[in-house]
Amino acid sequence: MTSSPSRPRRSLLYMPGDKAKVLEKAKTLPADTLMFDLEDAVAPDNKPAARDAVAAATKAGGYGAREIVIRINGLDTDWGQADLQAAVAAGPDAILVPKVETGADIHALDAALTKAGAPDTLGLWVMIEMPKAVLNIHEIAAAAETTRLAAFVMGTNDLAKEYRALWTPDRIAFQTALSLSVAAARAYDLLAIDGVYNDIQNLDGLRAECEQGRTLGFDGKTLIHPAQIEITNEVFSPAPEDIAQAHAVIAAFALPENAGKGVIKVNGKMTELLHLDQARQTVAIAAAITAMDHAGQS
Numbered sequence: 001m002t003s004s005p006s007r008p009r010r011s012l013l014y015m016p017g018d019k020a021k022v023l024e025k026a027k028t029l030p031a032d033t034l035m036f037d038l039e040d041a042v043a044p045d046n047k048p049a050a051r052d053a054v055a056a057a058t059k060a061g062g063y064g065a066r067e068i069v070i071r072i073n074g075l076d077t078d079w080g081q082a083d084l085q086a087a088v089a090a091g092p093d094a095i096l097v098p099k100v101e102t103g104a105d106i107h108a109l110d111a112a113l114t115k116a117g118a119p120d121t122l123g124l125w126v127m128i129e130m131p132k133a134v135l136n137i138h139e140i141a142a143a144a145e146t147t148r149l150a151a152f153v154m155g156t157n158d159l160a161k162e163y164r165a166l167w168t169p170d171r172i173a174f175q176t177a178l179s180l181s182v183a184a185a186r187a188y189d190l191l192a193i194d195g196v197y198n199d200i201q202n203l204d205g206l207r208a209e210c211e212q213g214r215t216l217g218f219d220g221k222t223l224i225h226p227a228q229i230e231i232t233n234e235v236f237s238p239a240p241e242d243i244a245q246a247h248a249v250i251a252a253f254a255l256p257e258n259a260g261k262g263v264i265k266v267n268g269k270m271t272e273l274l275h276l277d278q279a280r281q282t283v284a285i286a287a288a289i290t291a292m293d294h295a296g297q298s
Helices: 020-028 044-060 080-090 103-115 131-135 137-145 156-163 172-187 203-216 226-235 240-254 273-295
Strands: 011-016 033-037 067-071 094-097 123-128 149-154 191-194 220-223 263-266 269-272
Touching: 011 020, 011 226, 020 044, 033 044, 044 067, 044 080, 067 080, 067 123, 080 094, 080 103, 094 149, 103 123, 103 137, 123 131, 123 137, 131 137, 131 156, 131 172, 137 149, 137 172, 149 172, 156 172, 172 191, 172 203, 191 203, 203 220, 203 226, 220 226, 240 263, 240 269, 240 273, 269 273
Parallel strands: 011 033, 011 220, 033 067, 067 094, 094 123, 123 149, 149 191, 191 220
Antiparallel strands: 263 269
């Protein structure tokens, strides 16, 4: 299953599934994607109630153009199988599964989704948060060729725990995992979503980490608080000058005198056909963002 690259996924906000007011408030937030969480954000005693609440909220709708993703508990837990059944029945855009480690895990999850009655259009997103997942990242990504796999979501908090690593502003301990995950995602046409930033009050730190994630090639970033949405949307949106250059590249290649050329000069810059592909992607993303903003995501 291929991803939808022209759909904005700049900001992906985790919402605890057992908080009814939070699920309702999400209808007013400018996040591109809402991640209804049944796993880490929900205490064990509250998981059945959270499952019911998330299923009901997803079925009821009212979230406008926002993408809805339900993060379930692992199928090897006491709640995972029931979570999967309820999530499939609720009809979100995708289901996010934690702690995968191998390509075989992806095939097993895809089979479980099929058995639960999931349509082929339901995306399978997975957390990359275990050391074995990093070591097996190629075979995990390659499973996308024959399954619903559509996205990698980095679980940097779990990686820190599993690595026994120290968290530093430059995230040096996670650079290999982050870069390998982006490379594997791009090789198999998957979305690549960066991990969360924990210091909610430190907006300068958030901006720096968003900029780092954008530099590494991530499509967007998972968030833990609505206060983080504005900066994340800004950083992961194409800059006005990049949009202008993209339009100029498209227009230049469309000129009769440039027909059949592989390399031309646009605004003083050497421009190849690969830049034309990038320009079209930039314009498509910018148009999608504008449409969502004008609609108020309603």
